[in-house]
Amino acid sequence: MNLPSNATLPSQLPTGSGPSPEAAKRSLRRRILWILLGIVLAAVVVVGYALIYPERMPAAIGDKVEDLTGANAHPIKLLRPPVAPLSTVAILGREMFNDPSLSASGKQSCASCHSAAHAFGPPNDLAVQLGGPHMTDAGYRPVPSIAYLYRQAPFSIGPDQGDTDAAPISLDVLASDAQGVERAQKNAGVAPVAPAMVPQGGLFWDGRASTLQEQALGPMTNPVEMANPSVASVADKLKHSKYIGTLKQLFGPRVVNDPNLLVSEAMFAIGRYQFEDPAFHEFSSKYDAWLEGHARLTQAELRGLRLFNDKDKANCAGCHLSQPTSDGLPPLFTDTQYEALGAPRNRELAQNKDPKFYDMGICGPFRSDMAKQTQYCGMFLTPTLRNSATRGVFFHNGVYRTLKQVMDFYNLRNTSPEKIYPRDASGKVMVYDDLPAQYHANIDVADAPFDRKFGDKPAMTDQDINDIIAFVKTLNDGYEGGSK
Template identity: 25%
Template sequence: MTFFRGTFGALAVFATSVWFGLPSTPQDAVGPHGATPIDVQERRLDALRIGDGSAMPPGVDPEMWKIHQPEDNAIDPARVALGRKLFFDARLSRDASVSCATCHDVVRGFGDARPASEGIDGQVGRRNAPPTMNLFAVAPAFWDGRSATLEVQAIQPLVNPIEMGMPSHDAVVAKLKDIPEYPPLFRAAYGRDPNIADTGRALAAFQRMLVFLGAPFDRWRGGAADAMSESERRGFALYEGKARCATCHPLNASHPVGTDNLFHNTGVSADKRDFEKLVRKVLLALDYGNSTADVDHLALATDMGELGRFVVTKRRHDIGAFRTPQVRNVAVTAPYMHDGSMATLWDVVDHYNKGGIDNPFLDGGIEALALSEAEIDDLVAFLFALTDDRLAGPKSKAREAQYERSRTVRPFRDVDAASRRRSGFASRVFDEKDAGK
């Protein structure tokens, strides 16, 4: 534990500092693409005492757990063990430098603590790596929902040219067959030789066991009145009330991870993208084909990915819409949003407090919230209280760093918009000088 804290703290602060100028400290050993070395990650995972698949994870409603299990991939220890091995195996990438754990680093909250992920040959994508925690309740997968299930999602990065870079799924299977330890593991798990669908199933089975739902919030809900501080309790009231979080991020026993699994345009980075150019590009590109690979490539390799769900559905109202991420353990999964553009939870709350950023496809449910500074602090405090107790160390480190930064750097704050003194869309209609009213 002590070892872990030190490692995590150093790495997390280092990684974040690269992108957001937080004070840096000397780093520990770093593996390829800046990830934590796999042996360190594996030891950390052991310390987290993840279930081996012989029983359902604690904290999940048993009826809902059943519903979340696909018929063709019931959890069992052989499948989970195989998935775990695959998850950490960089040999599945073209140059043996990238594994799932490169971007879903156990030590960095199952993410990579940077805005967008780095894959093969040092290529950097456009999207923030979502944490692989609690994915049992998250579907469809990816920020734009382009994979219906975790099973299908898990095999996409293997062949994505800027992630793991394998030429084809056949090549992945050939490689698995060449590695002596895999064929027996596949036969034990699925009764067949290695194949790509079972690769996805095993990875999904392992990830379904990464359940982190043991937070102060859960103990408070369970009746331990002192499990959350007064500030955190006020934050929860705001979460369900004035701050309007709970509609898209529902938190109840059947919906424990805090996502509606839908897609919303909340205007993240809408002031940075150019819809005109993007729409033209997406339409021209889609004219040439619409296979899964095309969409996958478009989403990651071009700024068309900024059109979000639209790239998948081609429906206008999905332009700029991204899936609602879970709120569990957000303390340790900075930076935030699909493009990792926000360094702290204060930034996230600032964004929603001002009613997002106006654009023609903005979800109308995103309204200015008129939260005071004290209320923002309470709400953020509550968000930290959604951290599983096993991540308490990194949580307190992150809180310290984020708090520090929030006292001086608040790039997303707009008090006039938040307090509704300036009306939404005014600046799109009037000149800036009289946008106020």
């Protein structure tokens, strides 16, 4: 607020015949009161403006002025995969990827469940897809997207052994060595720490495949998916396909004499298609454009981004890394590690009709090599959040249908479990009801927001959750807004 026009500063007071010292003190006190009144009125205006127009205000004290515009104050250049014509092998892989004749039913291809129009996820919101010889068998788990797997490392436990000359160490030995070592907490914005404590890498929800080639073969022989009874059956279909000539040309005429080799080379071609085609890793979201300074986030999206990265509140980025790498690679929004979250049981799944059945991720039942490593029971791969807002089901069992339900789970699992889990006949809340009680200790209770206790105030408000969802929607590919 401006001072009165007749006010003078202390250094401007005249001398000699001017006011007495007592009068000067009174004048100074009046000016101080005017200044304090101005500060109070300014604060009232700011608070009132924030109440009327909250979307126009910074999310927190100390936010940069640039945030008010929605622009990225520090844009960078992202290092995307090079775009080049597909190799002949990848073109062959694309043809097989879209070929339903490779299934027992003759009606299901890889693309049936991994639709290019749906971010290479399922084209519907079913918890599990139907397959099998007659397309009537329910799958075991929700179909994950196979986009953004080009940087996925093989399944491992512990530090990378690739740069050592020592003989490879078995997973059982590595898992045993990791027992008893305290797991590092996951803080948003920090790269994975102490990876020896948890498994990482791999494909499928339980990491049982380590390469795109292995992953491509899995559905081919899964009895509730493409349902071929054996690798030999897949080889027979390849021999009678319209592209058998291309297979022989690329891999030699003798490839047809060895069913295992023929199928292996075919799956290699499908893997090359997934690796080479830019459609599998577009990095064309609004967030990517914002990182490069070509888009502006709304105030809700900016608030959501800050909450997403806040290690004491949502802490989403503790597992879903949101920052580009030091050399400019775009963030994949996953640390590719495994977590036991304790999601509630989805009683709609066929296998869950049996109360004794439990899907325990890494330690079984669909993966058998880690069955004895019970410290990993209940752990599933952390998926990318890219394009997650386009999905119709979430988590390894498809128990949730909306992002709001997912966020409520993270927010209320510990503080108000009665809102997340069912009650038994006696009225007791059945916490962690999709994992045997002896493995409940594997479930994460250390990382925010799971560090809250029963009865505590939840980490996020409803507005916080809405803002985070607004941000997650900026991770959908296909943004065409430019710098608007």
